[in-house]
Amino acid sequence: MYTSTHVPDFTQLETTLRGGWAGRVPLLELGIAPTIKGEILGRPPTTVADEVAFMTQMGYDYVKLQPKIQFHFDRRHAQPGEKQDDRAWVTSSAVLLETMEDFQLYTWPDASGITYERLEMAREHLPDGMKVIGQYGDIFTTVWELMGFENFSVACYEDPDLIAALFQKVGDLVIGMYDIMAPMEHVGALWYSDDIAYTNGLMVSPEFLRSHFFPCLGRIGAIAARHGKPLLYHTDGVLHTVLEDIKGAGVNALHPIEPLAMDIVELKRQVGNDLCLCGNIDVDLLTRGTREQVRARVVERMEALHGGGGYCLGSSNSVPDYVRVENYLEMVTAATEYNDRMMG
Numbered sequence: 001m002y003t004s005t006h007v008p009d010f011t012q013l014e015t016t017l018r019g020g021w022a023g024r025v026p027l028l029e030l031g032i033a034p035t036i037k038g039e040i041l042g043r044p045p046t047t048v049a050d051e052v053a054f055m056t057q058m059g060y061d062y063v064k065l066q067p068k069i070q071f072h073f074d075r076r077h078a079q080p081g082e083k084q085d086d087r088a089w090v091t092s093s094a095v096l097l098e099t100m101e102d103f104q105l106y107t108w109p110d111a112s113g114i115t116y117e118r119l120e121m122a123r124e125h126l127p128d129g130m131k132v133i134g135q136y137g138d139i140f141t142t143v144w145e146l147m148g149f150e151n152f153s154v155a156c157y158e159d160p161d162l163i164a165a166l167f168q169k170v171g172d173l174v175i176g177m178y179d180i181m182a183p184m185e186h187v188g189a190l191w192y193s194d195d196i197a198y199t200n201g202l203m204v205s206p207e208f209l210r211s212h213f214f215p216c217l218g219r220i221g222a223i224a225a226r227h228g229k230p231l232l233y234h235t236d237g238v239l240h241t242v243l244e245d246i247k248g249a250g251v252n253a254l255h256p257i258e259p260l261a262m263d264i265v266e267l268k269r270q271v272g273n274d275l276c277l278c279g280n281i282d283v284d285l286l287t288r289g290t291r292e293q294v295r296a297r298v299v300e301r302m303e304a305l306h307g308g309g310g311y312c313l314g315s316s317n318s319v320p321d322y323v324r325v326e327n328y329l330e331m332v333t334a335a336t337e338y339n340d341r342m343m344g
Contacts, residue, residue: 197237221250
């Protein structure tokens with residue numbers, strides 16, 4: 001099975017995330033399915049050491065790890081510690097919260113119960129040159145999932161105090177995690193993920209996001225800046241109307257630039273090196289395309305975007321379990337070989 005010849009060098013990734021050119025295009029993924037990792041490793045990835053081993057073997061400069069916190073979204077599964085499925089259908093109707101009384105009765109996670117053990121454990125397993133990217137997210141998503149999107153939408157007009165209270169409560173819990181992760185010496189960057197858009201537009205108005213969401217993102221950006229660490233932001237969808245808000249919140253790198261939502265080459269012309277752009281290799285292509293098609297797309301993107309820096313290559317979202325393993329490997333090997341040619 002494939003093993004990269006690249007030696008981890010987080011300084012190259014950090015340079016790129018800050019919009020610079022480090023002599024190569026780093027690989028970057030928000031997530032890779034455990035089944036795919038297991039097939040490549042030859043064993044199920046069950047430990048932090050396994051995660052580090054996989055990322056090293058594939059030629060990444062980092063391992064992405066999260067704190068552990070439990071929000072409960074379904075009355076049928078509201079007991080602390082119960083396992084939640086990795087993928088689930090979110091209904092548009094009420095889930096847990098409809099009123100301020102519901103808000104007050106809901107059992108919120110205790111910040112003192114959030115655990116960072118996986119981030120701490122990584123310290124002893126990181127090879128020289130590799131660092132952790134500390135990641136969490138979903139302030140906006142958690143708010144509307146707790147309510148159901150229909151109830152959330154109505155409450156935006158009829159109960160703005162409830163909406164404000166939810167953003168404050170969820171925001172404080174999530175942002176508090178970045179306060180803990182950012183000072184860790186072996187954490188080299190922070191990553192916030194929260195979808196605010198889809199392929200045809202934003203999920204809510206720019207004005208709503210500026211009132212409730214971007215102040216939260218800005219608090220995370222301030223934490224990253226205070227500790228001298230780059231901030232990545234993941235959101236699907238078309239984002240032209242809020243790009244300045246994203247930059248203004250202190251974001252250094254934007255992921256994953258969905259091909260159906262935005263033209264990454266045109267977007268690069270627009271943002272220059274103010275934002276590092278990450279991803280863009282279509283998950284559908286990785287799932288249903290041929291290895292030759294995947295390789296051609298990787299080379300096309302690297303040729304169009306590597307000049308001047310500020311681009312990391314990866315999928316247009318993540319690498320789920322239905323992606324063909326051979327296509328994922330083709331993406332990685334094509335990028336590595338292209339980098340090797342550029343570096344001579």
